[in-house]
Amino acid sequence: MNEAFRQGVRLGIPFSLAGFLISLSFGALAVQSGFTPLQAIVMSAVVHAGSAQFAGLSIVAAGGGALPGILAGGLMNARFLAMGIALAPSLPAGPLVRGLQGQAIVDPSWALANRGDGTFDRWQLMGSTVPQYVGWLSGTIVGALAGEALGDTDRFGLDAIFPTFFLGLLIAEMRDPRSRPVAAAGAAIALALVPFTPPGVPILVAAVAALVGLRR
Amino acid sequence: MTIWILIGGMAVLTIAIKAAGPVLLGGRELPPWATGVVALMPPVLLAALVVTSVFSEGQRLGVDASAVGVAAGGLLLWRGRPLVLAVVVAAVVTALLRAVA
Numbered sequence: 001m002n003e004a005f006r007q008g009v010r011l012g013i014p015f016s017l018a019g020f021l022i023s024l025s026f027g028a029l030a031v032q033s034g035f036t037p038l039q040a041i042v043m044s045a046v047v048h049a050g051s052a053q054f055a056g057l058s059i060v061a062a063g064g065g066a067l068p069g070i071l072a073g074g075l076m077n078a079r080f081l082a083m084g085i086a087l088a089p090s091l092p093a094g095p096l097v098r099g100l101q102g103q104a105i106v107d108p109s110w111a112l113a114n115r116g117d118g119t120f121d122r123w124q125l126m127g128s129t130v131p132q133y134v135g136w137l138s139g140t141i142v143g144a145l146a147g148e149a150l151g152d153t154d155r156f157g158l159d160a161i162f163p164t165f166f167l168g169l170l171i172a173e174m175r176d177p178r179s180r181p182v183a184a185a186g187a188a189i190a191l192a193l194v195p196f197t198p199p200g201v202p203i204l205v206a207a208v209a210a211l212v213g214l215r216r
Numbered sequence: 217m218t219i220w221i222l223i224g225g226m227a228v229l230t231i232a233i234k235a236a237g238p239v240l241l242g243g244r245e246l247p248p249w250a251t252g253v254v255a256l257m258p259p260v261l262l263a264a265l266v267v268t269s270v271f272s273e274g275q276r277l278g279v280d281a282s283a284v285g286v287a288a289g290g291l292l293l294w295r296g297r298p299l300v301l302a303v304v305v306a307a308v309v310t311a312l313l314r315a316v317a
Contacts, residue, residue: 018300085237095238095243163282206263
């Protein structure tokens with residue numbers, strides 16, 4: 001273990017605590033929607049992507065079928081495509097290792113590992129994903145097992161945690177004043193597209209706002 | 217069975233999405249014109265993720281109690297308070313608003 005990896009682990013811990021609460025509400029909602037506790041837990045273990053899991057769950061729970069659920073989840077995760085492209089030049093190993101290292105991409109790790117000059121610290125990225133994975137899985141287990149007893153988790157305001165979590169990352173980025181106009185543009189593009197596209201697409205399309213970086 | 221297919225399909229798709237960029241584009245220098253774009257992607261993607269998760273439900277736009285909770289959490293974050301405190305305050309404010317509504 002090197003220093004960057006350990007630093008990543010430390011930076012990931014607050015996000016893993018917040019992730020625990022989000023995945024707790026996912027586990028509870030999943031069993032209330034007809035998942036077995038095992039299904040909820042396996043999904044968090046092999047997908048580990050909050051917004052995609054909620055999207056896929058809500059479609060299947062509404063009787064929409066597996067394929068639409070998979071596509072909705074894939075669209076929510078489409079932003080990881082953009083993040084992977086941004087990360088790629090910072091991964092020096094062979095293609096198989098790079099593909100495995102890419103699995104460490106989750107929003108907080110990716111944002112924290114970015115050095116602000118277009119490069120990423122891959123060890124820090126992987127380090128900060130470790131506690132978040134543990135938090136995500138353990139929250140799901142507690143939520144899935146306690147699910148029926150918890151009732152409607154919206155009562156506890158747990159749905160406010162996910163956006164606040166990302167707001168924390170965004171505010172750290174906004175300390176650089178050059179980020180502010182493009183962040184505002186990305187937000188405006190995403191909101192404008194919400195009524196017209198499936199969920200997830202607005203976030204991916206908002207990435208075009210970063211093209212103003214071509215001028216520098 | 218539908219649920220297991222959903223889980224398997226989403227797992228495979230997510231792995232492929234995360235692997236695509238690193239496998240196809242990794243291990244080489246980024247051209248100079250691209251570094252400026254990549255450097256701006258974190259604020260753009262995070263801003264889009266925050267506003268869509270606060271102000272939309274599926275394809276509908278709207279404001280509910282959680283927007284107030286998130287704003288309260290955001291104020292604490294802006295003042296440099298810890299993330300865990302901010303998310304707890306966001307949840308509590310949202311829960312209180314729903315309790316009185």
